[in-house]
Amino acid sequence: MNHSISVSIEDCHFAKEIYELFSRKSGSEHIASEVSLQYLTACLRVFKPSRVLELGAGIGTITETVLSHPCAVSELVSTETDPYCLSVLRKNLRSSGLQRLTVVTTPSELSRLKFVADMIIGDGGFYSTEEMSTARVGTVFFTEGRREKLRNAFTKELTAEGRTITFVNYGSVWKWEKGFRRRLGWTAFLPRFGKTKGCWIGIVRPFTRDRTG
Numbered sequence: 422m423n424h425s426i427s428v429s430i431e432d433c434h435f436a437k438e439i440y441e442l443f444s445r446k447s448g449s450e451h452i453a454s455e456v457s458l459q460y461l462t463a464c465l466r467v468f469k470p471s472r473v474l475e476l477g478a479g480i481g482t483i484t485e486t487v488l489s490h491p492c493a494v495s496e497l498v499s500t501e502t503d504p505y506c507l508s509v510l511r512k513n514l515r516s517s518g519l520q521r522l523t524v525v526t527t528p529s530e531l532s533r534l535k536f537v538a539d540m541i542i543g544d545g546g547f548y549s550t551e552e553m554s555t556a557r558v559g560t561v562f563f564t565e566g567r568r569e570k571l572r573n574a575f576t577k578e579l580t581a582e583g584r585t586i587t588f589v590n591y592g593s594v595w596k597w598e599k600g601f602r603r604r605l606g607w608t609a610f611l612p613r614f615g616k617t618k619g620c621w622i623g624i625v626r627p628f629t630r631d632r633t634g
């Protein structure tokens with residue numbers, strides 16, 4: 422069975438407030454896109470996860486989205502290794518969510534928690550077995566942007582365990598984008614018509630031969 426996630430006006434307002442807040446912060450060049458935050462907000466509203474694993478917290482845009490969402494996530498475990506991000510992460514968050522957050526910096530630290538995730542949000546991380554094995558049947562996997570390597574690693578791990586996942590792309594649109602591109606040995610500032618990254622969402626299912634999603 423395939424899923425279909427629609428973004429509401431309230432999701433858009435919620436995502437916009439967080440995106441604008443974090444895009445003004447130092448180190449914001451790698452933060453999640455506003456459209457991804459809209460779909461993540463919709464997922465939190467629809468699936469109401471209690472325990473969430475976040476892969477690659479960065480400066481905390483997704484962390485804050487999860488902790489301040491009205492679905493009231495009870496526990497968020499976030500992975501991060503970058504020293505700059507670790508130094509600003511907690512300072513960037515509103516204090517109401519801090520006691521529900523655990524930050525881990527190695528796969529073995531995560532493994533010791535024996536964490537089971539209702540939702541996994543991928544925007545970096547270790548690409549480790551320890552992260553993948555927090556999933557159960559019904560776990561929702563959300564990736565910010567394409568994250569093809571992460572989706573493939575996760576799918577491979579699940580398949581080996583007799584489970585499966587089908588990712589669906591949301592929020593991508595075709596548009597002209599300007600940027601420096603290399604053509605025939607020259608670098609030029611050229612427009613390119615392409616699809617924006619959006620986000621990908623899948624749900625872990627038991628493997629059956631006639632699966633459709």
Ligand SMILES: C[S@@+](CC[C@H](N)C(=O)[O-])C[C@H]1O[C@@H](n2cnc3c(N)ncnc32)[C@H](O)[C@@H]1O
Binds near residue numbers: 544
């Ligand atoms: C796409 S970023 C994660 C962004 C995060 N989800 C957010 O929206 O704020 C992936 C990884 O890039 C690294 N990173 C992100 N921002 C950085 C910065 N300002 N300086 C150094 N590394 C950064 C971190 O290791 C992070 O886990």
